Amino acid sequence: MRVISGERKGTQLKTATGMGTRPTSDKVKESLFNMIGPYFSGGTVLDLFGGSGGLAIEALSRGMDRAVIVEKDGRALSAIRDNLEKCRYTDRAELHRSDAARAVRALIKKGEAVDLLFLDPPYAKNTYYGLAGELEEAGLIRGDGLIVCEHDKTVDLPERYGSFQKKKEQTYGSTVITIFSRSGEGKDNG
Numbered sequence: 001m002r003v004i005s006g007e008r009k010g011t012q013l014k015t016a017t018g019m020g021t022r023p024t025s026d027k028v029k030e031s032l033f034n035m036i037g038p039y040f041s042g043g044t045v046l047d048l049f050g051g052s053g054g055l056a057i058e059a060l061s062r063g064m065d066r067a068v069i070v071e072k073d074g075r076a077l078s079a080i081r082d083n084l085e086k087c088r089y090t091d092r093a094e095l096h097r098s099d100a101a102r103a104v105r106a107l108i109k110k111g112e113a114v115d116l117l118f119l120d121p122p123y124a125k126n127t128y129y130g131l132a133g134e135l136e137e138a139g140l141i142r143g144d145g146l147i148v149c150e151h152d153k154t155v156d157l158p159e160r161y162g163s164f165q166k167k168k169e170q171t172y173g174s175t176v177i178t179i180f181s182r183s184g185e186g187k188d189n190g
Contacts, residue, residue: 001054003087004030005038006061013083015052016076024054024120024150028172035168035179036116036146039063043115043142046070046107048100048131053080053093055118060089064116067093070103104131108138115142120150136162147180 003011004026024032032055040063047056050071060067067089071077077097084090096103100121117135135141147164149157153176159166164180 001052002026003054003058003061004033006058006063008057008061008087008089011061011087013052013054013057013086014079015054016073016079024051025172025175028150028175028177029054029058031170031172032148032150032177033058033062035170035177036148037062040116044068044113045116045118046112046114046135046140047118047120048103049119049121050080050095051076051120053083055120056093057083057087057089059116059118060092061087065092068096068107068112068114069093070096070098070100072097072099100131104134104138104140107135107140113140113142115145117141117145117147118150119147136164143182145182149178149180151176151178 001013001015003009003013042063042065044066045056045059045064046068048070050069053069056067056069069080071080077095080095084093147161151157153171153174157178161180163182166178167181168179170177
């Protein structure tokens with residue numbers, strides 16, 4: 001696994017294997033960022049299921065100012081720390097060792113606001129997609145922010161999360177990327 005583009009392009013990243021993590025493949029990651037960017041002019045990204053940190057690090061490499069990464073597994077958190085150090089992003093990232101639901105409550109209490117939300121839970125934990133609605137209701141996703149969900153093709157996500165509407169959906173083998181935005185005009189499979 002590597003950083004695909006931006007200021008840290010080509011940097012190899014550690015993966016946290018053997019604990020149920022499922023790193024996003026380089027092909028899927030490249031396609032995902034082409035759908036939402038591909039580059040950014042600042043902002044904050046929140047990755048609620050950090051894994052190896054690859055999605056948040058890619059967002060930083062492509063221009064996000066700051067990343068908030070949540071991961072409950074200690075070994076995965078160690079891989080994220082190593083990857084942030086290797087990419088020299090430790091000063092731009094905030095790590096939380098917590099489950100997603102607890103982290104969401106803490107972020108709400110803190111008054112955090114983000115521009116980009118990654119939801120890529122272990123496929124056995126798809127119930128966590130309800131967290132997107134909770135974050136949206138609490139106002140933690142800025143007006144033009146995006147919710148990006150990675151899920152198994154057997155999972156059907158709703159057309160809406162509060163004021164967020166499904167904007168785009170792409171399938172890559174058994175993996176599906178679904179993007180929600182407030183300005184979405186509905187499902188776009190192009």
